[in-house]
Amino acid sequence: MEAVNVINHTKQEISFEKILVVGLGQLGLPVAKYVKERGFDVYGYDNNQLVMESAEKQHGIKRLENFKEIDVFLICISTHREDDISSPQIDGLMAIIRKIAKEATNGKLVSIESTVPRGTTRKMFEILEHRFHVVHAPHRWFALEEEIHGVNQQRVIGGVCDCCLRTGIRFYDGVDSEEKTDLEFYTGMKSYRSLGIPMYSVSTVEIAELSKIVENADRYLQIAFAEDLYMFCKANHISFAELRDAVNTKWNVNILEPRDGIGGHCIPKDTRMFLESSEIKSKILIAAQEVDKDYRKYIEGIVKDINKLNH
Ligand SMILES: NC(=O)c1ccc[n+]([C@@H]2O[C@H](COP(=O)([O-])OP(=O)(O)OC[C@H]3O[C@@H](n4cnc5c(N)ncnc54)[C@H](O)[C@@H]3O)[C@@H](O)[C@H]2O)c1
Ligand SMILES: [Zn+2]
Ligand SMILES: [Zn+2]
Structure with a gap:
């Protein structure tokens, strides 16, 4: 791994402004709507043009122009074969990761929300050469009980490296005990804009998977x-x-x-x-x-x- 590519572990913080949801299906669309409600600048990307159009027209999810400007990538694409819904397939996920590796700006956060087999997130981290923070925050969204088991219920999160996990928790939960600011200390207010989702962090990304x-x-x-x-x-x-x-x-x-x-x-x-x-x-x-x-x-x-x- 080239040292020059790897994220500087000392103090490199992303400000979370522009969020991209990749895959706007059953899971991705409610995720995008939720992130928008939380006040972020939300973009969508789906290789099905009809899906993209409907997200844009009906829910105001903006079509993405450029991967370069994105701060957080939330990957919600399907992980089953098109011709057999009970067969796992991660080819689409890999294609997106390669696109991010090529087109996005180093230092940003990539979160895999899709369900993946053990070992997948580490593979992606390697493709991205740790030029990006990589976390896995598998989703528990449940269509039949969206009110109580929707986007903001508690979830497990794991990072490949500590700096990734810290950045992920900061984005999802807003709590980052190691980096509490004075604002939070004196007022109890969360110091970062976050999704406000309670996250249960685990020590390895494989446990999250x-x-x-x-x-x-x-x-x-x-x-x-x-x-x-x-x-x-x-x-x-x-x-x-x-x-x-x-x-x-x-x-x-x-x-x-x-x-x-x-x-x-x-x-x-x-x-x-x-x-x-x-x-x-x-x-x-x-x-x-x-x-x-x-x-x-x-x-x-x-x-x-x-x-x-x-x-
Ligand atoms: N639906 C649920 O209730 C639910 C709950 C928890 C977890 N999950 C997991 O979330 C993931 C997504 O599930 P879903 O139900 O939203 O699937 P879905 O089939 O409804 O939606 C997936 C979307 O991803 C798009 N897509 C596929 N490959 C792409 C690519 N390479 N680039 C861009 N877009 C692409 C498809 O066009 C589709 O719109 C799966 O891994 C699933 O296991 C789903
Ligand atoms: Zn790291
Ligand atoms: Zn990292």
Whole structure:
């Protein structure tokens, strides 16, 4: 690594003015709107022109002219294959990182908010040669409960290097204990303009990456158990609903409902990211994937039977 490229670790502070949200989909659009509400100068970048146009016209997210002027890059692009939503893919992410490496101004902050497999953020940090601060702040935004689980709920953050983490926390949370200014000391006011999101910092960027995919793998497991139990009940002529209600009266048990199988572009894909993050695979998750496959076949069969009856 060329010393001349690396960020000066002594005291180089970014002022956070111009923020770019890359990827304005399900996650990126609410992020951009939130950052705008917080008073920042917000720009958007999406390779889908229709998405970009609608963000611009309907939400006032400005189209980006030049990467050079941006202080913070918030990367919210998809990390699944276009033709298979449960397959992880980070090619688009890599392309954006290369573009930042080429076109942006050294010393700025790059935050990966998309969900990524273990090791991805460090790879990006290496491409950027630490000319930029790099953090991973995986998102927990939940479409169905945007009011309570929206953009500003508590999140995990990790940096590849301490200076990156410090800069990230300063931008997201505004709290930076090592650099408290007199203003904050005397008035209790946050000294930096920030997103005002409570961040839970971890000591390595890999823990931040794993925290997100383990979170969703845990959810996968819970749903798969519900599916398993449902099929058990059907095979043994037992009411699943009644059994579930009875078991859930215990304070520390919460059996879920199985519904239509484990879908969407987050939980199955993130569970695969977790499985692919190690040579030694989690046996219980592999079994859970099998259960989900069986359950889908099972409900497909029921739907077919119902259709037959209706004919
Ligand atoms: N949607 C959620 O509820 C949610 C919650 C937490 C985390 N996440 C994670 O956030 C990330 C984004 O998810 P999403 O739901 O917003 O996906 P999405 O498919 O709705 O949106 C992604 C957007 O990124 C754009 N994009 C893709 N590649 C690009 C590129 N190379 N350059 C510019 N733009 C590009 C697409 O055009 C699209 O508009 C994923 O990693 C996902 O796992 C999503
Ligand atoms: Zn550093
Ligand atoms: Zn740094």
